[in-house]
Amino acid sequence: MTVCETFSADDPQPARRLEYWNDLASRTFTPVESRPADPESFTAQLSRVQIAGLCVAQVASSPAVIQHTRRHVDLARKSGYFLLLQLEGSSINCQSERAARLLPGDFTLCTGDRPFEMTLPAAGRRLVVGIPEGLLRRHLACPDPVIGVRMPGGRGMNALLGNFARSFWSCRCEAAEPAIATRMSYTLLDLIAAAYSATPHLRCDHSTLVAAHRTRILSYIEAHLRDPDLNPERVAQACRITARYLHHLFRTESETVTQYIQRRRLEECARALIEAPVHGRLVTEIAFDHGFNSLTHFGRVFRNQYGLTPSQYRRAARQ
Numbered sequence: 001m002t003v004c005e006t007f008s009a010d011d012p013q014p015a016r017r018l019e020y021w022n023d024l025a026s027r028t029f030t031p032v033e034s035r036p037a038d039p040e041s042f043t044a045q046l047s048r049v050q051i052a053g054l055c056v057a058q059v060a061s062s063p064a065v066i067q068h069t070r071r072h073v074d075l076a077r078k079s080g081y082f083l084l085l086q087l088e089g090s091s092i093n094c095q096s097e098r099a100a101r102l103l104p105g106d107f108t109l110c111t112g113d114r115p116f117e118m119t120l121p122a123a124g125r126r127l128v129v130g131i132p133e134g135l136l137r138r139h140l141a142c143p144d145p146v147i148g149v150r151m152p153g154g155r156g157m158n159a160l161l162g163n164f165a166r167s168f169w170s171c172r173c174e175a176a177e178p179a180i181a182t183r184m185s186y187t188l189l190d191l192i193a194a195a196y197s198a199t200p201h202l203r204c205d206h207s208t209l210v211a212a213h214r215t216r217i218l219s220y221i222e223a224h225l226r227d228p229d230l231n232p233e234r235v236a237q238a239c240r241i242t243a244r245y246l247h248h249l250f251r252t253e254s255e256t257v258t259q260y261i262q263r264r265r266l267e268e269c270a271r272a273l274i275e276a277p278v279h280g281r282l283v284t285e286i287a288f289d290h291g292f293n294s295l296t297h298f299g300r301v302f303r304n305q306y307g308l309t310p311s312q313y314r315r316a317a318r319q
Contacts, residue, residue, distance in 0.1 A: 009044040009061075018042060021061075028057060029082060029130050030112035031072035037063035049172045052185035055130035058087070058169060066118040079113035081131045081143060083192060085153075085165050089124020093117075098148030102126075105153025105162050109146055109196075116148075127165055129188070138264075139189040139222070141214035146196050157195040164191055182271060193219060213241065214249055225265055228293045232257040265290050266305050269298075273310055274317035283310045 009021040018034065021044050025032050028048055036042035044061035084093060086102035093100045093108050095116035100108040110116050136143055153162040168188055197215050220238050224230045235257065236246040250257050272286045287298040287310070302310050 005049070006045065006047040008046075009042065014039045014042065025059075025066075026072075028055065029128065030068060030080070031075045032066050032068045033072070034061070035065045035067070037065075051172060052181040053132060053135050054185050054188070056169060056172065057128045057130075058125065059128055060088075060123070060125040061120060062123045064120050066120070068112065068116045070115055073113060073115060076112050078132075079111065080133055081136050082110050082112065083127075083129040083131065083165075084108050084110060084118075085127040085129075085162060087125040087127055087166075089120070089122050091124060091126065092119040092121070093148065094119075095148040100148055100150035102150065103153075105159070107151050107153060107158070107162065107165075108148060109143060109192075111143075111147055127169055129165070131189070136189065136192075139186075139193040139218070140196055141218045143196075151195060157191070157198045161188075161191040161195045164188060190222070213239070217246065217249065221261055221264065225261070225268060226289060226291050228288075228291045230261060230291060261291075262301060263305070265292065266302055269302065269310070270306065270313060273314045283314075286310075 007024050009017045009024075011017040011020060018036065018039060021042075022033055024046060025034065028046065034042075034044075042062050042064065044059070044064075046057055046059050048055060048057035050056075084091070084102065085107040086104050088104060090104075091102050093102060093110060093116065095110050095114065100106075102108060151158050153159055165188065168184060171184075193215065197219060216239050217235060220235055221230070224234075232246055233243050236243040239246070246257060250260070255263065269286055269290050269292075272281075272290070273283070284295050287295055292298040299309055302308075302313070306313055308316065
């Protein structure tokens with residue numbers, strides 16, 4: 001869905017206004033409670049849109065403290081991550097024993113699976129991107145070490161991410177075509193991964209080193225999915241680790257390195273099969289273009305993954 005919805009907390013009665021706003025914010029992202037500095041004059045507005053699995057919203061409000069407590073964590077239907085990009089004003093975002101003070105252009109990443117608190121000392125505006133856990137981890141393998149870290153927006157990859165996120169919001173209504181929406185969301189997620197990968201982690205413990213390795217590995221795989229020679233040995237060599245250590249890093253996951261590569265190739269093929277601009281392309285071309293060198297093998301693994309042959313999958317998507 002790419003229809004943008006806009007809501008305002010404009011009820012003349014402060015109590016009802018706040019109740020409405022808390023319910024709206026909780027249903028949009030994750031359960032929260034806003035405590036305005038001045039309930040009598042509290043104002044807020046939220047515009048939101050669903051784009052290819054992401055919930056993107058622009059939120060503006062007067063001074064308040066927003067809390068996601070342990071009780072709210074228990075009430076949450078599902079966990080996910082949230083990119084908070086400050087557009088106007090400032091905010092102080094506390095989670096995982098870190099406090100990120102954001103100025104315009106700065107951003108931070110938080111999660112709904114543990115308590116957090118956001119303090120808005122003055123009226124401000126921010127962009128919030130809600131990302132399902134599984135979707136984020138495809139691009140940023142281990143986000144937990146960077147939860148609550150302030151990312152200054154004035155330089156490098158951080159600035160590039162901030163600029164694209166603003167453009168992403170500006171052209172949200174143009175993303176009605178599913179293929180365009182998917183590409184836009186993947187670009188945003190890739191930029192998030194790149195920004196955090198380019199930033200030194202604050203802790204150098206074992207878990208952070210593992211996270212850094214996995215991020216580098218998955219980034220390399222994503223960049224070389226179309227290469228038919230991509231395999232665990234080549235990934236290990238490119239990332240300057242041993243093949244044994246590469247397999248060790250995937251030991252706690254639900255799939256091996258080879259299975260991960262195959263799944264991602266199949267996902268990209270499935271997306272290409274239903275994209276309007278490529279409806280004229282043969283299934284063989286799509287398979288070979290995404291790293292498969294045997295049409296028979298591609299057809300078998302695709303059917304195992306999706307329950308349909310590639311041609312059946314394309315026809316079903318057109319109906």
